[in-house]
Amino acid sequence: MANQAQTIEARATFITLMLREDHRNLRQLFEQFDNTTMTKKPEIVREALAVLEVHTRLKEELIYPAWREHVHEQSLDLMDEVRETLHIVHALVNALKNMDPEDKRYESMCTALRDQVTHHINEEGKMFPLAEQTDLDWERLTTHVVQRRQSLEQKPLWLLGVPVIVNARETVRATRAVLSGRSGG
Numbered sequence: 001m002a003n004q005a006q007t008i009e010a011r012a013t014f015i016t017l018m019l020r021e022d023h024r025n026l027r028q029l030f031e032q033f034d035n036t037t038m039t040k041k042p043e044i045v046r047e048a049l050a051v052l053e054v055h056t057r058l059k060e061e062l063i064y065p066a067w068r069e070h071v072h073e074q075s076l077d078l079m080d081e082v083r084e085t086l087h088i089v090h091a092l093v094n095a096l097k098n099m100d101p102e103d104k105r106y107e108s109m110c111t112a113l114r115d116q117v118t119h120h121i122n123e124e125g126k127m128f129p130l131a132e133q134t135d136l137d138w139e140r141l142t143t144h145v146v147q148r149r150q151s152l153e154q155k156p157l158w159l160l161g162v163p164v165i166v167n168a169r170e171t172v173r174a175t176r177a178v179l180s181g182r183s184g185g
C-alpha cells in the first residue's frame, strides 16, 4: 500500500511542482513590485498578470475539476475555499489588465492582488499534499495541462531547466531525475 501511495505521489509531482514554480515566480515579482519605483511597477505587474492568467486558467479549466472529483469528501470544503480565492484572483487580473497605471485605483488594486495571491498560495499549500495522494489519471492530466499551457503561452514549456515534452511519461521521468538531485522545495 505504501509503495502504491508513493507511486501516485511521484506521478502527481509534476503538476504541483509546476504550480509551485509559478508561486515562487509570483512571490519574487511581488517582492520586486514592493521595492521599486512607481515608473517600474507597471512592467512588473504585466509580468505577474501573464503568469497568473495561465496559472488560473489551467486550474479552472483542467486541474481543479479533476482534483475535485478525486479528493476525499473531508477536503471538499478546503477545495471550495481554494476555488473561491482563485476566482477573486482571476477577477482582479481581468480588472488590472484593462486598467491604466495612471488610474487612482491602480496601486490599491495591485496591493489587493498581491494579498489575494499570497492567500491563494497559502491555501494551495494545504491543498497540494491532499491532491497528490489521490488516484486520478495523473499522466493524462499532465499531458492535457502541458498541451494547454503551451497553447496559452505560445512557447515551449521549461521546468527546472528541463524542456517539457508533451509525452507525460517522459516529462515525469525528466523532472523526477532533476528532483532526485535537489533537496527540499
Ligand SMILES: [Fe+2]
Pocket (backbone or CB within 6 Å): 019, 023, 055, 120, 121, 124
Ligand atoms: Fe496557485
